[in-house]
Amino acid sequence: MKIWKSILYCSLIVFLATCKSKKENNSINGLWLVKKVKVGKNEMTPIARWMKFNADSTQTSGNGWLQHSVGTWSLNAQNKLSVTNTNGIVDTAEPFSIELLNNKMTxxxxxxxxxxxxxLERANKxxxxxxxxxxxxxxxxxIIENKKEVSDSLNxxxxxxxxxxxxxxxxLYNYPEGEQYGVYKTHGHRLQIDMLSYTKKKKNQYYQFNLENKKLTLKSTNSSREITLTRIHKFLE
Known part of the structure; x- marks a missing residue:
C-alpha cells in the first residue's frame, strides 16, 4: 500500500509540474529576444533586442546591456497585444496579433x-x-592608410x-599630438561605430568593426584607413 501511495504521490508531482510548464510556455510572461523583424519584403532586425513582460502587466525592453524603455502591456481576449512605453511616443498603429507556441512567439x-x-524566442538572460x-x-x-602602414608616424x-x-x-592615449578625446555611438542594426573628436579641426570618423576574440578591426567608411587593435587590461606607460 505504501508503495502505491508513493507512486501516486510522484505521479501527482509530475502532473502538476507538467501543467505548470505548459502554463508558463503558453504565457507571454518572461524575457524574449527579437530574432527577426520583417516590414513588407524587407528585414530590419535590431541587434540584441529584448523585451521582458512581467506578471503585473509592466514591461521593460532594450538592446544588449542598455535598457531604454519601460511601460505596461495588455493582452485582450482576441490575443491582441498592446505595449505602452511611458518614456516613449504614442503607438498609433493597431495592436499586434500574437501567436504563441512553446518558446516562440510571433x-x-x-x-x-x-x-x-x-x-521572438524565450530567453534566460x-x-x-x-x-x-x-x-x-x-x-x-x-594603422594602414592608402594600403600603407603609417604606424611609424602615428604610433x-x-x-x-x-x-x-x-x-x-x-x-586616445600616447599619440604624438597628446591625448585626444571624443564621443562615439554604435549602430542599432549593423556593426558600425561613429567617432566624433572634441579636438579642433578633426573630422568625424566612421568605421565598420569586427571582433574576433581579443582582436578588433576598424575599417573606415569615409577614408582608406584600417586599424587593428588588441584588447589589453593595463595602461601602457
Whole structure:
C-alpha cells in the first residue's frame, strides 16, 4: 500500500509540474529576444533586442546591456497585444496579433499599409551585443592608410591606446599630438561605430568593426584607413 501511495504521490508531482510548464510556455510572461523583424519584403532586425513582460502587466525592453524603455502591456481576449512605453511616443498603429507556441512567439500587424511581423524566442538572460564587447582598453597594432602602414608616424613608440568608456566617450592615449578625446555611438542594426573628436579641426570618423576574440578591426567608411587593435587590461606607460 505504501508503495502505491508513493507512486501516486510522484505521479501527482509530475502532473502538476507538467501543467505548470505548459502554463508558463503558453504565457507571454518572461524575457524574449527579437530574432527577426520583417516590414513588407524587407528585414530590419535590431541587434540584441529584448523585451521582458512581467506578471503585473509592466514591461521593460532594450538592446544588449542598455535598457531604454519601460511601460505596461495588455493582452485582450482576441490575443491582441498592446505595449505602452511611458518614456516613449504614442503607438498609433493597431495592436499586434500574437501567436504563441512553446518558446516562440510571433507578432503581426499593419503599419502604414505594410505588414509587420516580429519573431521572438524565450530567453534566460539579457543578450550581449557586439557593441557591448567594445567597452574597454585597446592597444594599436597597425594603422594602414592608402594600403600603407603609417604606424611609424602615428604610433612611433608602439604604445598608442584607445579607451572606449561605458559612457560613450573615448580617449586616445600616447599619440604624438597628446591625448585626444571624443564621443562615439554604435549602430542599432549593423556593426558600425561613429567617432566624433572634441579636438579642433578633426573630422568625424566612421568605421565598420569586427571582433574576433581579443582582436578588433576598424575599417573606415569615409577614408582608406584600417586599424587593428588588441584588447589589453593595463595602461601602457
Amino acid at each position: 507578432w503581426t500587424r499593419l503599419e502604414d499599409g505594410n505588414k509587420v511581423k516580429v519573431f 539579457i543578450p550581449t551585443s557586439e557593441a557591448n564587447k567594445l567597452f574597454g582598453l585597446w592597444k594599436f597594432d597597425s 612611433p613608440k608602439n604604445k598608442a591606446m584607445l579607451f572606449l568608456r561605458w559612457d560613450n566617450t573615448y580617449v
